[in-house]
Amino acid sequence: MNPFRIGQGYDVHRLTAERRLILGGVEIPYGLGLLGHSDADVLLHAICDAVLGALGEGDIGRHFPDTDPAYRGISSLKLLREVMALASARGYRIGNLDSTVVAQAPRLAPHIRAMVENIAAACAADIHRINIKATTTEGLGFEGRGEGISAQAVVLLEKISVSEELDV
Ligand SMILES: Nc1ccn([C@@H]2O[C@H](COP(=O)(O)O)[C@@H](O)[C@H]2O)c(=O)n1
Numbered sequence: 561m562n563p564f565r566i567g568q569g570y571d572v573h574r575l576t577a578e579r580r581l582i583l584g585g586v587e588i589p590y591g592l593g594l595l596g597h598s599d600a601d602v603l604l605h606a607i608c609d610a611v612l613g614a615l616g617e618g619d620i621g622r623h624f625p626d627t628d629p630a631y632r633g634i635s636s637l638k639l640l641r642e643v644m645a646l647a648s649a650r651g652y653r654i655g656n657l658d659s660t661v662v663a664q665a666p667r668l669a670p671h672i673r674a675m676v677e678n679i680a681a682a683c684a685a686d687i688h689r690i691n692i693k694a695t696t697t698e699g700l701g702f703e704g705r706g707e708g709i710s711a712q713a714v715v716l717l718e719k720i721s722v723s724e725e726l727d728v
């Protein structure tokens with residue numbers, strides 16, 4: 561049985577007026593927010609896709625269709641918890657998770673710790689297993705023009721050993 565599974569995820573959402581900006585489950589004060597069927601948390605969507613990829617379970621749209629009213633406005637932390645329940649049912653937990661948010665603005669550094677804590681809690685993982693980076697594109701491309709925000713994530717899932725499950 562393979563003790564490790566690796567996955568990657570990528571997502572983009574458009575910035576628009578009259579939406580709140582939510583990244584990593586943290587509401588960030590900004591004049592614009594991300595457009596989507598859910599809360600459009602682009603970072604959590606990339607992470608969900610990375611976990612689903614590691615499990616060989618397709619992508620977020622397959623599990624939570626954007627045609628289903630049940631997911632309208634939903635907190636993406638709930639989606640991440642559901643994805644992690646699937647991982648746990650298969651006997652996997654987060655080995656480590658690394659991610660990058662690409663945003664020209666706002667400045668995300670002051671919010672990274674709260675995002676890490678939210679993601680660690682949703683994944684039932686130690687905060688030291690979760691890393692979030694932020695970068696601008698120096699004004700280049702759609703993120704640089706402030707039209708949208710993208711995020712990328714890579715996750716390593718590790719098999720929970722039987723002895724650990726039994727706590728012996
Ligand atoms: N939205 C952002 C983008 C970047 N940061 C922080 O600034 C550092 C430098 O970014 P560059 O794009 O100029 O390389 C970056 O490493 C982040 O720490 C940020 O907080 N919010």
Ligand SMILES: C[C@@]1(CO)OP(=O)(O)OP(=O)(O)OC[C@H]1O
Nearest residue numbers: 596597598620621624625626631
């Ligand atoms: C998260 C879901 C939930 O319906 O909707 P959106 O917020 O539109 O996000 P996107 O990444 O475009 O598609 C995935 C959907 O599963």
